[in-house]
Amino acid sequence: MRALIPAAAALALAACQPQAPDGSVAQPPADAPPAAEQPAAPPPAPAIPAAFQGDIDAHGTEPFWAVEIRATQISFKTPDASIVFPANTVTIAGGAAVWESKAGDKPIKITLHERAGCSDGMSDLKYPLAAEVALGGTTYKGCASKTAEKPKEGG
Numbered sequence: 001m002r003a004l005i006p007a008a009a010a011l012a013l014a015a016c017q018p019q020a021p022d023g024s025v026a027q028p029p030a031d032a033p034p035a036a037e038q039p040a041a042p043p044p045a046p047a048i049p050a051a052f053q054g055d056i057d058a059h060g061t062e063p064f065w066a067v068e069i070r071a072t073q074i075s076f077k078t079p080d081a082s083i084v085f086p087a088n089t090v091t092i093a094g095g096a097a098v099w100e101s102k103a104g105d106k107p108i109k110i111t112l113h114e115r116a117g118c119s120d121g122m123s124d125l126k127y128p129l130a131a132e133v134a135l136g137g138t139t140y141k142g143c144a145s146k147t148a149e150k151p152k153e154g155g
Contacts, residue, residue: 048090051114051128052097057150058112058131060142061122067110067133067144074101076108076135083108083135109134118143125151 056069068075074085085101085108092098099110115130120143127143134140145151 048092048097049114051146052090052092052112055147056112056129056144057147058110058129058133058142058144059120060131060133060140061120063140065133065140065142067131068147069099069110074099074108074110076133106136112144123153125153127151 055071058067058069059065064079066075066077068077069087071087073087076083076085083103083106085103085106088099088101090097090099095113097112099108101108111132111134113130114128116126116128118127118130119125120127127145128149129144131142131144132139133142
């Protein structure tokens with residue numbers, strides 16, 4: 001009796017998968033429905049252009065404001081206030097770099113576009129990036145550059 005149980009189990013398992021005459025796994029019939037397909041892997045995130053990597057400073061006028069984007073934090077400053085946000089990963093959308101973060105109930109969204117010759121409106125300096133910062137229902141517009149590559153007067 002004990003010998004029959006393993007033999008019956010083996011026979012039952014063998015009956016679960018069709019086999020070709022040579023003992024290999026048989027192909028499904030031509031009229032069989034297609035096997036369930038694996039969901040496609042999400043597309044890889046676009047590479048971050050060099051212009052948006054590293055420390056970046058942005059600023060604007062009317063009203064005066066400044067943003068410092070660093071590896072671990074984002075600082076937003078005006079003459080009247082300073083808010084520090086945790087730095088989140090940058091995303092690339094439509095050729096722009098976008099940082100979104102939140103400090104308490106204050107969300108911030110910083111969008112940078114490559115735009116050679118961006119003018120801050122106060123000097124003759126030209127910046128490689130245009131900046132837009134949305135904070136508390138206000139949108140600030142200005143220019144930006146990598147911290148190490150800030151344009152300088154007479155240079």
